Amino acid sequence: MNPFIRDIILEHKTEIMERWSKEIKKFRSDDSLQNISDTMYENTNQEFGNKLILTVQTEGKEYHDDLIQFAERLIQLGWPLNYITRGLQEFRKIIVESLSETGENYCKSIEFFQEIESWIDDIVNLLVNQYSGSWENTVFLQKMALKELSAPLIPVFQNISVMPLIGTIDTERAKLIMENLLEGVIEHRSQVVLIDITGVPVVDTMVAHHIIQASEAVRLVGAKCILVGIRPEIAQTIVNLGIDLGKFPTKSTLKKGIEAALEITKKQIVDLEV
Incomplete structure (x- = not known):
């Protein structure tokens, strides 16, 4: 200066x-x-x-x-x-x-x-x-x-895993979900995977497309996919958008999804006599 x-x-x-x-x-x-x-x-x-x-x-x-x-x-x-x-x-x-x-x-x-x-x-x-x-x-x-915490595949029973999804799903995150899903299915030897969308605020055509892709990828590696957490408003949105989710089972809650997965894997929960 x-x-x-x-x-x-x-x-x-x-x-x-x-x-x-x-x-x-x-x-x-x-x-x-x-x-x-x-x-x-x-x-x-x-x-x-x-x-x-x-x-x-x-x-x-x-x-x-x-x-x-x-x-x-x-x-x-x-x-x-x-x-x-x-x-x-x-x-x-x-x-x-x-x-x-x-x-x-x-x-x-x-x-x-x-x-x-x-x-x-x-x-x-x-x-x-x-x-x-x-x-x-x-x-x-x-x-x-967020990436580290995003979309983990969690084994809950033998051959049964759950992937809870929370928040908005964009293209980048959908790619990460797909990678974690396929790696987890092979690592945990999952026969059934439950994709829980309870925490996803909006399911539009793009989100549904990513979920369908994930389901198809799981099927190709020899496992079955069940979509759970279908809230009434989400169900209505899916119907209004004309999205076809008929290729894989859907359940309203995670509890019902696990019951279906146990049935598919020929397992059951038995109460022990005291």
Whole structure:
């Protein structure tokens, strides 16, 4: 940064901070900031302003690291990105207005505006990239965790397994379901597989198509598939859409499905005499 601009900003930093603090308080009405206490909001505003002034006093990696740590803390606390971007936009406007009012000719020149723009843009890019990278990493980790927990094939009796499906089924998840299903059938030597859709909120044509494909794949590896968890509204949707599920048995509940599977595998549950 131009030494003259640095000196004049530091000379007027008290006035700049007062004006900026007053303006940033107006963001408090945003819905995304309603869950933050007044004390934390005030303290964070003060810290944010101090970090911005610090970028005037220091250069390079030192202030970069300091800003990144500040941004990471805000991300962990759930602060929205627009708090950062709006705060920086307001800071830029106040810097320009405050220094223009000093009467210094240089503060009205094109070079001055370009210097301020470049300085604030560098900070914006640094913090936005930090936010983007952190959220992308969070989404990736959550996605991997969901994959690990998604669609397990659970053996419940000898030769009988259950695959509970929960949540929306898209094409990517349907592929994962198919892989887990076929691997599980072979690993557990399942003769009957119960696909439980009790936790699937919507069964449309695409979801039904994926289920039918899974059933056919199970049949090809020598096992039988029973679809369970057919709620009344799901049954009505299936009928209205004209989806043909007649190629494999369906049951309304998991209990009825297990009873059917026991019958197919020639097993029965017997009460022991006490």
